[in-house]
Each structure stands twice: as structure tokens, then as C-alpha cells.
Amino acid sequence: MTQVFQPAVLGSLELQNRLIHSATFECMADENGAVTDHLVKRYVNLAKGEVGLIIPGHLYVHPRGKAYAGQTGIHDDRLIPGLSRLVDAVHAAGGLIAFQLAHGGRQCPKKVIEKAPLAPHGFGRDPASLNKPAAATDADIQEVIASFAKAAQRAFDAGADAIQIHCAHGYLLNEFLSPFFNRRHDQWGGSPENNFRLLKHIILAIQQTAGQDRVVIVKMNTDDFTPKKGITPDLATQYAAWLADLGVAALEVSSGTYYTFHTVRGEVPIDDLAWALPWWMRPLATVIFKKQVFPCRFQKLYHLPAAEKIKPVVGDMSLILVGGVRTLSEMDKVLSASKADFLSMSRPFIREPFLAKRMQQGKTKEATCISCNKCFAAVFNGLPLRCYVDGLP
Numbered sequence: 001m002t003q004v005f006q007p008a009v010l011g012s013l014e015l016q017n018r019l020i021h022s023a024t025f026e027c028m029a030d031e032n033g034a035v036t037d038h039l040v041k042r043y044v045n046l047a048k049g050e051v052g053l054i055i056p057g058h059l060y061v062h063p064r065g066k067a068y069a070g071q072t073g074i075h076d077d078r079l080i081p082g083l084s085r086l087v088d089a090v091h092a093a094g095g096l097i098a099f100q101l102a103h104g105g106r107q108c109p110k111k112v113i114e115k116a117p118l119a120p121h122g123f124g125r126d127p128a129s130l131n132k133p134a135a136a137t138d139a140d141i142q143e144v145i146a147s148f149a150k151a152a153q154r155a156f157d158a159g160a161d162a163i164q165i166h167c168a169h170g171y172l173l174n175e176f177l178s179p180f181f182n183r184r185h186d187q188w189g190g191s192p193e194n195n196f197r198l199l200k201h202i203i204l205a206i207q208q209t210a211g212q213d214r215v216v217i218v219k220m221n222t223d224d225f226t227p228k229k230g231i232t233p234d235l236a237t238q239y240a241a242w243l244a245d246l247g248v249a250a251l252e253v254s255s256g257t258y259y260t261f262h263t264v265r266g267e268v269p270i271d272d273l274a275w276a277l278p279w280w281m282r283p284l285a286t287v288i289f290k291k292q293v294f295p296c297r298f299q300k301l302y303h304l305p306a307a308e309k310i311k312p313v314v315g316d317m318s319l320i321l322v323g324g325v326r327t328l329s330e331m332d333k334v335l336s337a338s339k340a341d342f343l344s345m346s347r348p349f350i351r352e353p354f355l356a357k358r359m360q361q362g363k364t365k366e367a368t369c370i371s372c373n374k375c376f377a378a379v380f381n382g383l384p385l386r387c388y389v390d391g392l393p
């Protein structure tokens with residue numbers, strides 16, 4: 001009997017199975033960041049598809065942390081009714097939902113936030129937007145901490161079952177954790193303890209505002225794959241131990257930033273990624289994307305080596321494995337060897353929202369997603385999330 005479909009405990013939540021929908025940006029919110037019917041429909045389908053826990057796409061906690069037009073917000077009390085409608089609809093369909101809280105940091109394009117992107121340090125330019133970031137002051141950092149705490153409170157006020165703090169993929173909290181992005185020499189940078197301080201203060205502020213008993217999950221990079229050394233599996237292991245000490249319920253292990261395609265290994269759809277770029281940027285973008293093809297090719301369970309390294313230090317904190325999870329037999333192997341406690345998928349659920357239920361019913365053993373990454377290119381270019389395997393319009 002497969003362990004995948006047995007009920008399992010994550011923090012104080014009982015999940016109907018060990019499958020999680022990993023946060024996936026939908027590009028479906030309105031211009032104010034409010035929830036739309038389109039978004040609700042997507043998650044009702046996943047709940048009907050019997051996914052154990054649903055984590056929708058990252059929600060920006062502060063207007064300066066908005067990474068994309070079309071992103072859902074949680075930075076203002078006025079957004080609570082929409083978020084509440086989403087939670088109620090998922091609950092009514094039998095699902096559980098966790099909101100992923102994010103600040104896009106230096107990866108927020110200036111054209112979206114209308115000011116310089118916030119970062120630990122002001123060096124260089126973002127590889128995607130080419131915008132120059134501004135180094136965060138102490139006051140900015142305090143505002144970031146307060147924004148996460150208030151956003152967490154809004155998530156729970158809206159009825160969410162848990163929150164996930166987004167510390168992966170090159171966004172602000174990843175940047176503070178990373179020796180590549182964080183070149184500060186004050187209490188917020190310069191050593192692993194200092195780099196971790198912002199995340200620690202955010203977790204403590206959330207626990208104080210929303211209560212110690214709330215389920216807090218973290219998604220973190222285990223490798224940044226930046227041009228110079230960033231987070232490595234060794235550093236991630238140290239951070240994971242500290243997260244366990246802070247009472248975090250679960251850790252989802254990921255990798256990559258806007259510098260590379262390691263987050264979503266698979267095809268690099270060069271033409272589709274350049275789809276909305278002005279003609280004069282396309283030749284340079286094509287050269288850059290071509291360099292990604294080999295190092296970021298698809299591998300099954302591509303964060304498993306990092307998970308194996310981290311698992312021994314996490315104690316009671318659950319470990320969630322994401323990245324290239326595709327077949328029931330692999331899922332079973334990971335669980336029976338206790339290499340992770342939950343399995344999380346993004347792209348397979350875009351194509352097959354009913355995948356979990358169909359697997360449980362024995363109708364399929366493997367996701368049909370081919371990791372072509374056209375879904376990724378689509379939302380990157382402002383199109384709503386769906387499977388675009390046959391091409392962008």
C-alpha cells in the first residue's frame with residue numbers, strides 16, 4: 001500500500017495525503033492585486049483533485065515587493081475579503097490552503113513598483129529587468145519585518161490553514177540569506193548568523209502577532225547557482241537546523257534565481273521567453289538563454305541530494321521535496337526511505353489538476369507534464385497560467 005495517499009500530519013494540520021501543490025504564480029489577479037474568479041476556479045479544481053495542501057502563487061506583502069503585474073497581493077486589509085473567498089471555496093471543496101508570503105526584492109521590475117527595487121546591497125543589475133537595486137536601510141528592514149507579520153495576520157484572518165515564507169528563487173529573503181547577494185557588514189549581513197537574522201526576526205514577529213500555534217512553512221534555496229558562491233547545500237543545512245529550532249513546521253527545498261533556470265529544470269523555451277521582449281533585446285536574451293540549456297536540463301527529483309543532506313538535522317520539522325517529482329513509484333521510494341515527508345509539484349498540476357485523485361484511483365502512475373516550461377514563459381510574459389505545451393498564442 002502506497003504511503004503517498006495515507007493521511008499525514010504537518011504541524012497541527014492533518015493532510016489527506018502527502019502531496020502538496022507547490023506555489024505557482026498564476027498572473028490572474030486584478031490590477032490592485034485582488035483575487036479574481038479565475039484564480040478561485042483554479043484552486044477549487046485542485047481541491048476537488050484531492051491535493052493534500054494547496055499553496056497558491058506568491059503573494060506580495062508590500063507594494064515595493066510586487067514582482068509581476070497580475071500577482072496577487074496581501075499587503076492591504078482591503079484584500080482580505082477576496083483572499084477569504086478563495087479560502088472558503090477551497091475548504092468547501094475539501095482542501096487545505098497555505099498562503100505563500102513574498103517580497104520580490106531586487107527582482108521586482110521598476111516598471112511594476114515604480115521605484116528602485118529593494119535589496120540587501122546595491123551592487124549590479126538584475127539579470128532579467130536590468131534594473132539597479134537600492135540597498136535597504138535599517139528603517140526599510142524594520143518595514144519588511146512588519147510587512148511579513150501583518151501579511152501573516154491577514155492570511156490567518158482570511159482563514160488560511162498555514163503560511164509559507166518565500167525564501168527561495170532570488171527574492172528578498174533569499175537575497176539576505178545568500179552571501180552572493182548580501183554584501184553587508186552590519187547586523188544584517190557578513191556571516192551566516194547575520195544573513196539569517198532578517199528571516200529569524202520575521203518568524204519571531206509572525207509568531208508574536210499571529211500566535212505560536214500557527215503553522216509556518218519555509219521555502220528555501222539549497223543552492224543559488226549564482227555567478228559567485230551564494231547559498232550552498234552546506235549553508236542551507238545550517239539554516240535548516242536554525243529553522244527547526246525556531247519551531248517552523250516544514251521546510252520545502254528548492255534552488256535557483258533569475259540568473260539561471262535551476263528552479264524549473266527542463267526545456268529552456270528560448271523563443272517563448274523572448275516573446276514579449278522588444279526586438280532589440282531579443283538577440284542578447286537568446287544568447288543568455290542558450291547558456292542555460294545544458295546546466296538546467298530536466299532530472300527527476302532534482303533536489304533530492306540536497307534533501308538527503310538536510311533531513312538528518314531537521315528533527316520534527318517536516319521536509320517537503322519539490323522539483324521533478326513525477327511518478328508514483330519514485331514518490332513511494334522517497335517516502336519509504338524517509339528522505340522527505342511530503343512531495344510537492346507545480347508544473348504537473350498545471351496540466352493535470354486532478355492528478356492526485358487519478359493516481360489514488362489507480363488511473364495513472366505518472367504525470368504527463370514534459371517540463372517544456374512554456375507555462376513559465378507564459379506567466380513571465382503576462383499571460384494567465386495554464387498548460388501551453390502546444391505553444392503560446
Ligand SMILES: Cc1cc2nc3c(=O)[nH]c(=O)nc-3n(C[C@H](O)[C@H](O)[C@H](O)COP(=O)(O)O)c2cc1C
Pocket residue numbers: 022023024025026056057058100166168169219254263264265322323324325344345346347348375376379385
Ligand atoms: C509557472 C510557474 C510559476 C511559479 N511560481 C512560483 C511561486 O509563486 N512561488 C514559488 O515558490 N515557486 C514558484 N514556482 C516554482 C515551483 O513552485 C516549483 O518549485 C518548481 O516548478 C519545481 O517543481 P516542478 O518540477 O514540480 O514544476 C513556479 C514555477 C512555475 C513553472
